[in-house]
Amino acid sequence: MLDVAIITLVVASLLLLVAASQPVAARYHLPPTVILAGLGVGFGSLATFLLKTPLTNAFNDLVTPIVTLPIRSSVFLYVLLPLLLFQATITIQARRILEDIAPILLLAVVAVILAAAAVGYSLVYLFQIAPHAALLLGAIVATTDPAAVVAIFRDIGAPARLTRLVEGEALLNDAAAIALFSLLLAATLSGEPLDFTEGAKTFLLHFLIGAVAGFAGGRAVCLVMPLMRGIRAAEVTLTIAAAYIIYIVCDLFLHASGIVGVVVAGLTVGATIPARIMPANWRYLVDVWDQIGFWAGSLVFILAAILVPRVLADVTLRDMLMIGTVVVTALVARAAVLFLLLPLLSMSRLMAAVSLPYNLTILWGGLRGAVTLALALAVTENRFLDAELKQFVAVIATGYVLFTLFVKGLTLRPVIRWLKLDRLSPIDVAVRNQVVALALADVADEVRSTAKRYEIEPKVSRDVVRGYESRIAEAAGGNIEEVLSDRERLTLGLIALATREKILILEHQGRHTIALDAVGDLIRHAERMIEAVRSDGRTGYNRAARMTLEYGVAFRAAYFIHQYIPVARLLSRRLARRFESLLMLNLLLSELVGYIPLRINPVLGTRIGEILTEIVRGRLAATRTSLEALRLQYPDYAETLEKDFLIQIGEQHELSHYDDLWSEGLVGQEMHESLRRAVLQRGPVEPRTARLDLKLDIIDMVRSLPIFSHLDEAQIKRLRRYLRPRLVMPGTYIIRKDDPHLGLHFIASGAVAVHRPDHVIRLGPGNFVGEMSLLTGLPKSSDVVALSFCHLLSLSKDDFLKFLTEYPNIRAEIEKTAAIRAEDNRVSLMR
Known part of the structure; x- marks a missing residue:
């Protein structure tokens, strides 16, 4: 049985050979694995020869551990x-x-x-x-x-x-x-x-x-x-x-x-x-x-x-x-x-x-x-x-x-x-030349400014810059617009934008300005856009971008559960993640608008840059529309998110400033650590998605409706047993003409559209819908669709009559409104 120390020495010697093989492989352009295999064969052959040769026994103690090294298949597997x-x-x-x-x-x-x-x-x-x-x-x-x-x-x-x-x-x-x-x-x-x-x-x-x-x-x-x-x-x-x-x-x-x-x-x-x-x-x-x-x-x-x-x-x-x-x-x-x-x-x-x-x-x-x-x-x-x-x-x-x-x-x-597989394609060569030419131009400018700053002889700087200028001329020999069509350059630009979007997400993650809960969603969306561009170009990019703003399967599942089970936590978490993602997407797209003229225009041309800017601005407008719908419904939560974002930005700049002072030798190690601790102790380093209150408390919603303003606390508490709070997404049908289910819906917040045969009526907070069919027994005559996120208090058909009997004042108000709407309908039909 070999001693542990001897086995360790042999393994260490093998690692030494591994280290020595790397520069040899690089020097002679050989695969490192082949070099290692050759060394292993040579090492094993030499050890076997020295152990078995009758010429000498001087190396037996040294090579025996190598020849008898307990290498079993289980070690590899x-x-x-x-x-x-x-x-x-x-x-x-x-x-x-x-x-x-x-x-x-x-x-x-x-x-x-x-x-x-x-x-x-x-x-x-x-x-x-x-x-x-x-x-x-x-x-x-x-x-x-x-x-x-x-x-x-x-x-x-x-x-x-x-x-x-x-x-x-x-x-x-x-x-x-x-x-x-x-x-x-x-x-x-x-x-x-x-x-x-x-x-x-x-x-x-x-x-x-x-x-x-x-x-x-x-x-x-x-x-x-x-x-x-x-x-x-x-x-x-x-x-x-x-x-x-x-x-x-x-x-x-x-x-x-x-x-x-x-x-x-x-x-x-x-x-x-x-x-x-x-x-x-x-x-x-x-x-x-x-x-x-x-x-x-x-x-x-x-x-x-x-x-x-x-x-x-x-x-x-x-x-x-x-x-x-x-x-x-x-x-x-x-x-x-x-x-x-x-x-x-x-x-x-x-x-x-x-x-x-x-x-x-x-x-x-x-x-x-x-x-x-x-x-x-x-x-x-x-x-x-x-x-x-x-x-x-x-x-x-x-x-x-x-x-x-x-x-x-x-x-x-x-x-x-x-087989010429080590060469770039004509498209890659054209892009490479354009990038090299731009990079070398920046390098030449930097060399000139450095020479001037350190008072180096102009002749010396001109000689150095001349070399860069010749390389620039060589790289700029092929015009990218002659090699690539507009569609190909647009595809390259969209891939670059989607890739840059993913990089920006990771940068914000590194600066702790985005909650980890939202990072995964945003990265998946960016990767989906990259794949969509590769397969379908601009059409694929736009389709994937629209999917970014859609309500995903998890969100819809949480919303579906909320409609039938009075559990708000799942929907609250999903809504908070959507809020966080939209807010961050708004920031990312704003940064991409500035990125296009700075980086993409010089490489792919101004025309392509203008098209890309138009695409990104379209995404930005759609994102802001979706974000505004949430912001109007939950202004306090939006303010909290934006405040947390700015606090994180400020803390990261503060930490960066202390790091710079330490690297420049202006503060010592102990003071540097003390300054960082003081910042980090003020709050969590990694932001988390804050909890969002869906604001579905029945008492608060009842108090916000003018029709219930005359009720006292005891009446409100009795009323709550009839009403069910609901959060409705934009585009949701609250009432359908062909739906046999009846109900009365009070609008606590948000806006809805009543689609009549000849026109559309918008109703906001304080209004109610669904009373006509309940009072008259006639079929529903209009579709009612949510225009934004809405908070509703819903009353079922079975509880409607009990409700009207117990609250005669509210009954009078509902019947009055129903009569006015019936007259409007009659006049509309006569036109």
Whole structure:
């Protein structure tokens, strides 16, 4: 048993190699993962040679821990893989993954099954390998390693969609391969033939349970995160614990796919958490996870590579031929999926077409790595399998991994260059040149002013500025208006506006000027607009912008509950969030109006800027109309929100001022902390949506109506048993002509429109509607629609007569009004 100190020393030495490999990879433009694999193979080979050589025993004590390092498959699968998967998914945009979910699932599931079958049966027919053993190997080599693929494609800088396709495949096909591996291993151990129907059911069930558990776990993390009270270390620790718990619970207790669970949890957290924590905390969390992912990915490659010399010590010519067969059949199976099945999906409009260069890159980019080696290692560790099977799986799987890393990995960059996928599109080039020209003009101006400020010789500054001017002339050579049509430039401008809107939301969140409850809604709206522009241009943007002002499902559900159950809390919370969102949207759109001439006009042209300004001003007017409807109904609440906003702005400026004084050395550390504490102790750092009073207290509403002004306190208290308070949204039909239900409605606040056949009558606070049908028994003759938010006191048909009997004065007033309205109706019909 190796001493803990020795194992720690070996791991530390490996980390030293990892650190040294990065500048080497950058210097020679090689994928870091390939360098790490090479170092691991070399490290393991040297240690094995020094231990076994008869030439000397001087290094035995030093290399024995390396050769006998207790690396088991569980180290890769339970310690390192959850970290890699979670880190790779929290920064992926889930919406963009969903755009290509069809090809991703095809590559992650169908391609794995096809590759396993192709590899397995080719070995059966060419080398007479037992079917169970051959298919087991096929499942092991069918997985593309997420660490390998993600690291290499990010390092190369492949196009966004290509990276997304390969990333999505790499993250999910491990789950498919491991599920298939488990089924085949069980069949191999039992010696019974594989039941493909039962296997397919188990396979899908593992996926489904893993996805549900991962989503539930991700949502749980999002709900618990605010309880960390903004403490960065606690937030990071929570996500690390969640990655392990979700993976292990899915794998060991739910007997589902832990990989799918962690992937779905990571996507859920990445899509939700940025709206629930401060932007600085999110950046910190991502940075920490990037470092964790780097360590885990590096150790995965180097530890797996150390095992290679031990496995390939007794490789034969027959083994080499089988490795070659696996290479060819795996490529053929992958090509069949890419060039036969993907086009069928595209023709059926289930996905956007994938271009030939993309397909060729995906074909060659199917690298294998630590997951394949870990599964092979799991076979060699199984004491119920015979030694010949273990040797076969270990040698062929390891040889195939080495081929993909050192042949495919080293040639992937040249392949991408040959296919011209590392170049910008003409549209991107035009935009890039325009941006570069504008940026360099600002730089040249700054250089001139700096030279003048520090009294540097004019000749020196002219020489420097001349270099910038030549680059400006080169960048400005292509006119963007000649390259892009007005529609294309308008689409780019709308994407820029929606993206800027999302950035402004996060900036306000960082300055604590927006309640966290409203951040999520606003970010989702901004993301929806970005996706809508990409798919439908200006029409999509306008449609998504209108949806921002609509009442969502949650609001309508709360409103529906309020209509039938006297519970105001749900509706109050939803109305408060809408108030907060509209107020913030009003501020954001005002900022966007000023952003267009400053940033967009110089890049896309004044004409496009004018169109964008018109679109934003239209959104601003609609937002202010919706906000004014709420402001008129709840002026006190609007004043509270605006006051809180200004207080937060003031506190943030005060804190920023103290930070500046400290950074300039004008105040010491202790005084700086004292000044900040004094500000923070005055109130909460993070604003919360204030509670909104719906003002549905029956007594207050009755007192506000002139028709009840003569009632004393005892009468008002008796009256309340007949009346039901209601909040009505704008556009709601209070009365419909064809509705058989009768009732009397007193308007405590707001305005309604009575739609008569020839004209419309507006009624405001103090009026009532619905009395005509109750008194005469005749059908309703008009629709009554709320023009704004209204507070109503409603009286049912059953209570109407009791009400009139108990309150004769009010009865007289109602009958008088009904007679006047009946005369108006008669005169109207005679015209």
